[in-house]
Amino acid sequence: MDFIEDRQMKILLLTALLTSITACTTVPQKQASCNLHNTNLTDLFTQAESNLQYTYCQYAFDDYQQQLMSKAKGEPGMANRKLFTHFYETAVNQSVISKLDAKKTLTRYFSPRFSDLLTKHQANCGLSKEQDKFFSSMQIAMQNKREGLIEILGDTQSYNQAAALYDDFIFVLAVTFDTCRS
Amino acid sequence: MKQLTRQEVRHVALSIILFFSISVAQAVPRIDLKPAFSHLQSVNEEARLLEPKIIPLLESYYRQKELYKQSQCEGRLDQGCLDIKQAATNSYMKFLNMVRDQLDKIEPALKQAINSMQPEMRKIGYSMTPLQLHDQLGSAKTASNQSITSEIRKRRTENIGLIKSMKKLAATTKGKGNAHDKQAITLAEYYDSSKTMLSLITEINTNISSQLPFFQTGFTEIFNDDVLSRVDDMRSFVLGDEQESPIPIPEPNLEEDDFNQWIL
Numbered sequence: 001m002d003f004i005e006d007r008q009m010k011i012l013l014l015t016a017l018l019t020s021i022t023a024c025t026t027v028p029q030k031q032a033s034c035n036l037h038n039t040n041l042t043d044l045f046t047q048a049e050s051n052l053q054y055t056y057c058q059y060a061f062d063d064y065q066q067q068l069m070s071k072a073k074g075e076p077g078m079a080n081r082k083l084f085t086h087f088y089e090t091a092v093n094q095s096v097i098s099k100l101d102a103k104k105t106l107t108r109y110f111s112p113r114f115s116d117l118l119t120k121h122q123a124n125c126g127l128s129k130e131q132d133k134f135f136s137s138m139q140i141a142m143q144n145k146r147e148g149l150i151e152i153l154g155d156t157q158s159y160n161q162a163a164a165l166y167d168d169f170i171f172v173l174a175v176t177f178d179t180c181r182s
Numbered sequence: 183m184k185q186l187t188r189q190e191v192r193h194v195a196l197s198i199i200l201f202f203s204i205s206v207a208q209a210v211p212r213i214d215l216k217p218a219f220s221h222l223q224s225v226n227e228e229a230r231l232l233e234p235k236i237i238p239l240l241e242s243y244y245r246q247k248e249l250y251k252q253s254q255c256e257g258r259l260d261q262g263c264l265d266i267k268q269a270a271t272n273s274y275m276k277f278l279n280m281v282r283d284q285l286d287k288i289e290p291a292l293k294q295a296i297n298s299m300q301p302e303m304r305k306i307g308y309s310m311t312p313l314q315l316h317d318q319l320g321s322a323k324t325a326s327n328q329s330i331t332s333e334i335r336k337r338r339t340e341n342i343g344l345i346k347s348m349k350k351l352a353a354t355t356k357g358k359g360n361a362h363d364k365q366a367i368t369l370a371e372y373y374d375s376s377k378t379m380l381s382l383i384t385e386i387n388t389n390i391s392s393q394l395p396f397f398q399t400g401f402t403e404i405f406n407d408d409v410l411s412r413v414d415d416m417r418s419f420v421l422g423d424e425q426e427s428p429i430p431i432p433e434p435n436l437e438e439d440d441f442n443q444w445i446l
Contacts, residue, residue, distance in 0.1 A: 081441050082440075082441070085440065085441050085444050088444065089444070102444065103444055103445060103446050104446060106441070106444045106445055107445040107446045110441070110445075111445040111446075112320070113316070113320055113445060113446070114316055115313060115316060115317075115445070115446040116446050118311075118312040118313040118316055119311065119312060119313065120311045120313040120314070121311070122311060122312070123307065123308050123309065123310065123311060124306060124307050124308075124310055124311065124312055124315060125307040125308050127312055128307075165316070165319055165320045168319045168367050169315065169316055169319055171367070171370060171371075171374075172306070172315060172319065172366050172367055172370040173312070173315070175303070175370040175373060175374045176303060176306050176307045176315075176370065177307075179300065179303040179304060179306075179307050179373075180307045180308075
């Protein structure tokens, strides 16, 4: 009886040991393979795009975006636009995000346009009920453009264009909303 | 011939409605600025007449004030000092009357301009989508549009007073008709400026109505601080403060790569 108990105990201990070893070896390995190693900007993009090919790394897409943006801010230049375009193209090809989402993000950060926020199914007066909400989202979009156009691309000209368009657009809408209410 | 069921009829009707709504939503309305321009031109003509008449009167007031100070008239009641006060009062009263008479002519033209712009503003509100408006405002700027927009932008950032506002507004409308492609912003600017000017006219008229009886009853303290600040306010209302330089409009970035396929 004692012998059986001793044997069962050994098996249990062995199973527990094996389970913990497997846990310690597999999980960190997977995480490590999805992590981006701190290197130069172009390599970081290459790593991120390569990792997106693996389904188990696709959960890290948002992190990749953040890391790439943060790294790119340290090396601003127009070449970054091409790197980001390619990164989002890869994400679309790997079905991580939709093409529409990719376009929205690229427009939001790297274009002087605000089309990602706008609808073509509602007249301007229809927007007047949500005026405050819409103007706040325009303000946030302007902050995103500062990040994308100035901090990442160093493209002051496009940022000024965005600022001028923002100014004109908000002004015409505000005057129009007054007319809608009268 | 097969009879259509009620459901089929409903589907056909809904499709037709949907088709027309999409067509209406996608057609950018044509904004007619010509009626507003012609009213604003007559506003400009009246404003042009006002400025040369009132500037000498204000100058005369300030000259009398300086003379009063140089002659050390403060607290004295001799005839020379009283004459200076009377001359200043006359100049200022003439100024107030002149402004009031001219505003009586300007106000109806301005109201007509606003009335003619209202249906056009409603087109932007009800027949144009935010995306269409955005695209029109963001479209490539031509040289002539840049000068109009720069004028408008300048006006938005400074107090140039009633007369200069009216003249600039009319000057930017001159000969432009519907030729340029930024009708929405031009209309919104003219509409908003015209409404601001109308409020300014009401304010000036109220100010004049409260001041005139004061001087007509023989009030002689024309150089006290209260009157001086009223004169300065009136001057600022009508003629404006000093002008600032215009804000430059950036040129569009013409560099192109495959990025353009990736934006909305």
